Amino acid sequence: MKAKVGVLISGRGSNMAALLYAAKHPSCPYEIVLVAANDPEAAGLTLAQAEGVPTFAQSHKGLKRAEFDRIIDAQLRRAGAEYVVLAGYMRLLSAEFVAGWENRMLNIHPSLLPKYKGLDTHQKALDAGDSHAGCSVHVVTSELDDGPVLAQTEVAILPGDSADTLAARILIAEHQLYSRTLADFVTRDR
Numbered sequence: 001m002k003a004k005v006g007v008l009i010s011g012r013g014s015n016m017a018a019l020l021y022a023a024k025h026p027s028c029p030y031e032i033v034l035v036a037a038n039d040p041e042a043a044g045l046t047l048a049q050a051e052g053v054p055t056f057a058q059s060h061k062g063l064k065r066a067e068f069d070r071i072i073d074a075q076l077r078r079a080g081a082e083y084v085v086l087a088g089y090m091r092l093l094s095a096e097f098v099a100g101w102e103n104r105m106l107n108i109h110p111s112l113l114p115k116y117k118g119l120d121t122h123q124k125a126l127d128a129g130d131s132h133a134g135c136s137v138h139v140v141t142s143e144l145d146d147g148p149v150l151a152q153t154e155v156a157i158l159p160g161d162s163a164d165t166l167a168a169r170i171l172i173a174e175h176q177l178y179s180r181t182l183a184d185f186v187t188r189d190r
């Protein structure tokens with residue numbers, strides 16, 4: 001049986017797409033049972049729907065963080081999700097939500113954690129004069145970007161790089177790293 005995975009997105013959804021395309025292969029140990037977004041305008045929703053994956057979307061605006069998270073949690077459980085992956089999900093999740101998915105939730109972050117937690121990671125690496133940046137897949141804990149790192153890919157910083165040109169190259173590495181790391185993660189339990 002393939003592991004059932006729910007994906008949370010906030011926008012473009014290219015990491016979600018990379019996970020979805022990888023899941024099309026018979027050898028892939030997971031299947032995506034739901035794509036949920038905190039923004040009904042998230043472009044990734046259209047992509048998931050076109051691929052026949054169930055979706056759910058609701059704006060978090062006007063709701064308390066935990067209240068909104070309970071709505072998402074209910075949708076994930078209703079879809080039969082056994083794991084949750086965050087793919088460009090730009091909301092801090094409540095401790096209650098995280099506790100409900102302890103050791104069953106992953107996130108992709110565009111830095112070499114523990115360096116540059118939070119936002120604007122590429123500009124921080126450039127401003128620091130680093131030679132390399134990269135991305136990390138980590139288990140999600142209630143502390144932001146603080147959970148155990150499962151895998152990373154280093155990406156060389158090139159002369160003349162801007163935050164955007166660096167982000168574009170790191171995104172390529174993210175797409176490769178996330179599906180492979182998720183496959184290893186769900187296989188370890190089985």
Ligand SMILES: Nc1nc2c(c(=O)[nH]1)N[C@@H](CN(C=O)c1ccc(C(=O)N[C@@H](CCC(=O)O)C(=O)O)cc1)CN2
Pocket residue numbers: 086089090091092093094095098107108109110118119140141142143144145146147
């Ligand atoms: N409890 C946790 N929640 C989330 C984690 C985590 O490790 N623990 N990872 C993040 C993903 N993320 C970085 O990888 C991240 C997401 C959101 C923010 C942030 O500052 N969000 C603000 C609002 C920003 C906005 O709406 O544009 C907020 O939530 O108030 C920083 C880093 C996902 N959640």
Ligand SMILES: NCC(=O)N[C@@H]1O[C@H](COP(=O)([O-])[O-])[C@@H](O)[C@H]1O
Pocket residue numbers: 009010011012013014015016087088089090108109110118119171174
């Ligand atoms: N702090 C979380 C964060 O910054 N996540 C980053 O947002 C982008 C989402 O792209 P996508 O929507 O195309 O997957 C990705 O680069 C991801 O690492």
